Amino acid sequence: xxxxxxxxxxxxxxxxxxxxxxxxxxxxxxxxxxxxxxxxxxxxxxxxxxxxxxxxxxxxxxxxxxxxxxxxxxxxxxxxxxxxxxxxxxxxxxxxxxxxxxxxxxxxxxxxxxxxxxxxxxxxxxxxxxxxxxxxxxxxxxxxxxxxxxxxxxxxxxxxxxxxxxxxxxxxxxxxxxxxxxxxxxxxxxxxxxxxxxxxxxxxxxxxxxxxxxxxxxxxxxxxxxxxxxxxxxxxxxxxxxxxxxxxxxxxxxxxxxxxxxxxxxxxxxxxxxxxxxxxxxxxxxxxxxxxxxxxxxxxxxxxxxxxxxxxxxxxxxxxxxxxxxxxxxxxxxxxxxxxxxxxxxxxxxxxxxxxxxxxxxxxxxxxxxxxxxxxxxxxxxxxxxxxxxxxxxxxxxxxxxxxxxxxxxxxxxxxxxxxxxxxxxxxxxxxxxxxxxxxxxxxxxxxxxxxxxxxxxxxxxxxx
RNA sequence: GCCCCCAUCGUCCAGCGGCCUAGGACGCCUGCCUUUCACGCAGGUAACACGGGUUCAAAUCCCGUUGGGGGUGCCA
Numbered sequence: 115x116x117x118x119x120x121x122x123x124x125x126x127x128x129x130x131x132x133x134x135x136x137x138x139x140x141x142x143x144x145x146x147x148x149x150x151x152x153x154x155x156x157x158x159x160x161x162x163x164x165x166x167x168x169x170x171x172x173x174x175x176x177x178x179x180x181x182x183x184x185x186x187x188x189x190x191x192x193x194x195x196x197x198x199x200x201x202x203x204x205x206x207x208x209x210x211x212x213x214x215x216x217x218x219x220x221x222x223x224x225x226x227x228x229x230x231x232x233x234x235x236x237x238x239x240x241x242x243x244x245x246x247x248x249x250x251x252x253x254x255x256x257x258x259x260x261x262x263x264x265x266x267x268x269x270x271x272x273x274x275x276x277x278x279x280x281x282x283x284x285x286x287x288x289x290x291x292x293x294x295x296x297x298x299x300x301x302x303x304x305x306x307x308x309x310x311x312x313x314x315x316x317x318x319x320x321x322x323x324x325x326x327x328x329x330x331x332x333x334x335x336x337x338x339x340x341x342x343x344x345x346x347x348x349x350x351x352x353x354x355x356x357x358x359x360x361x362x363x364x365x366x367x368x369x370x371x372x373x374x375x376x377x378x379x380x381x382x383x384x385x386x387x388x389x390x391x392x393x394x395x396x397x398x399x400x401x402x403x404x405x406x407x408x409x410x411x412x413x414x415x416x417x418x419x420x421x422x423x424x425x426x427x428x429x430x431x432x433x434x435x436x437x438x439x440x441x442x443x444x445x446x447x448x449x450x451x452x453x454x455x456x457x458x459x460x461x462x463x464x465x466x467x468x469x470x471x472x473x474x475x476x477x478x479x480x481x482x483x484x485x486x487x488x489x490x491x492x493x494x495x496x497x498x499x500x501x502x503x504x505x506x507x508x509x510x511x512x513x514x515x516x517x518x519x520x521x522x523x524x525x526x527x528x529x530x531x532x533x534x535x536x537x538x539x540x541x542x543x544x545x546x547x548x549x550x551x552x553x554x555x556x557x558x559x560x561x562x563x564x565x566x567x568x569x570x571x572x573x574x575x576x577x578x579x
Numbered sequence: 580g581c582c583c584c585c586a587u588c589g590u591c592c593a594g595c596g597g598c599c600u601a602g603g604a605c606g607c608c609u610g611c612c613u614u615u616c617a618c619g620c621a622g623g624u625a626a627c628a629c630g631g632g633u634u635c636a637a638a639u640c641c642c643g644u645u646g647g648g649g650g651u652g653c654c655a
């Protein structure tokens with residue numbers, strides 16, 4: 115076990131898992147699987163407000179959905195508080211940490227008074243203050259020297275100790291901050307590689323200093339992943355960006371596609387084959403190959419990858435996966451009009467057209483809806499600008515009234531009109547019946563519809579000319 | 580302000596000193612297929628931020644500039 119790689123994904127439960135966190139989890143998992151190591155899940159709920167079951171579920175469920183299985187945990191920091199407090203006590207006893215009762219306002223005032231730049235300047239460091247109800251514990255950072263991080267992705271990163279202020283390690287409510295929890299847990303859990311977002315790079319020297327002060331020996335290898343950013347190149351944020359993993363899941367994105375897309379942000383396979391089974395990604399993945407620059411989470415590419423995965427699904431699987439969307443109460447047609455048999459008949463055509471399962475209803479809405487709403491652009495292109503439309507509609511209507519109501523006959527009727535008139539007859543009929551100038555092939559769908567309903571659509575379109 | 584990180588097509592990735600007149604993918608455009616759209620297929624568009632070094636040779640190494648980002652809490 116001594117030489118086995120041990121990584122951990124340690125999210126703070128703050129509501130839901132977003133794609134950035136998922137990517138961190140994924141890279142940890144990939145590294146563990148690639149090396150035959152252990153992937154540990156640890157919930158960083160040191161802040162009392164974060165200890166809520168629903169928040170825990172919001173992390174665990176998306177991970178399970180993605181298939182990022184962990185080998186140990188979840189461990190909860192809220193259940194390990196005593197360990198962190200012991201470590202803090204030890205630091206105080208060793209003179210490596212001390213009590214301080216200054217509030218933020220007082221600190222700012224002191225800085226102003228003494229003409230110092232903003233920040234904490236060890237004001238209570240040598241006062242020998244006792245513990246008290248409003249006291250925090252601060253770590254005594256070295257005044258000289260530097261703390262060096264050996265990062266697997268970024269190389270050597272050096273922080274001058276003089277720039278590190280005496281940071282708080284225990285709040286006045288006696289709860290430990292995550293920095294201590296990180297050091298204690300990573301040591302206790304034998305973590306060999308800490309793989310996390312670059313936004314945590316600046317906190318690393320603090321953890322490292324604590325690590326040394328607690329006498330833990332060899333620090334883990336760090337690897338700070340490039341951030342996932344939005345179109346404005348800002349770090350993804352829950353408030354401004356639509357990045358909840360649960361939302362993607364609800365829209366029908368496939369976990370395999372999401373994983374595949376996430377793996378391609380900050381890393382790429384040598385052979386340039388992008389869409390591939392996770393097993394191959396595991397095989398090729400290595401921390402040393404991860405990029406340093408931030409990556410834009412592009413949903414267009416996600417859509418493309420998802421579409422590829424959708425098309426690879428078996429017809430049965432596709433049908434099973436879209437069922438929730440075509441049978442949901444939110445469909446754009448009255449539920450009683452829906453026919454599973456009809457949808458199953460058309461499903462293969464839908465499958466080759468959707469990027470995401472949730473788009474399926476949009477391809478068959480006109481089949482089940484009582485009436486159709488015309489897309490103005492389609493109307494303009496397929497009806498207004500097309501030739502001989504009144505004639506086409508009249509002729510097709512006449513043929514539809516009497517022809518055999520089955521796919522081949524319907525198709526033949528439409529094409530015959532086109533030939534007679536010397537114009538393309540399909541698009542006007544399509545727009546008249548479906549409301550749009552694009553979509554799945556007409557014939558099977560029309561045959562599945564009630565003849566009268568189709569005739570009514572054609573008359574409605576005539577009335578709109 | 581201070582600290583830290585980053586910099587190849589619009590986007591993601593390849594490139595780890597010569598194989599680069601810079602490759603792949605998404606997007607966009609064109610054509611083929613098709614009396615719709617999509618899929619598929621064949622093409623096209625488009626980048627080494629800038630300036631100095633180092634070297635016989637630099638997208639690749641070093642320095643600087645500029646630009647972007649992250650951090651700067653008794654959040655994590």
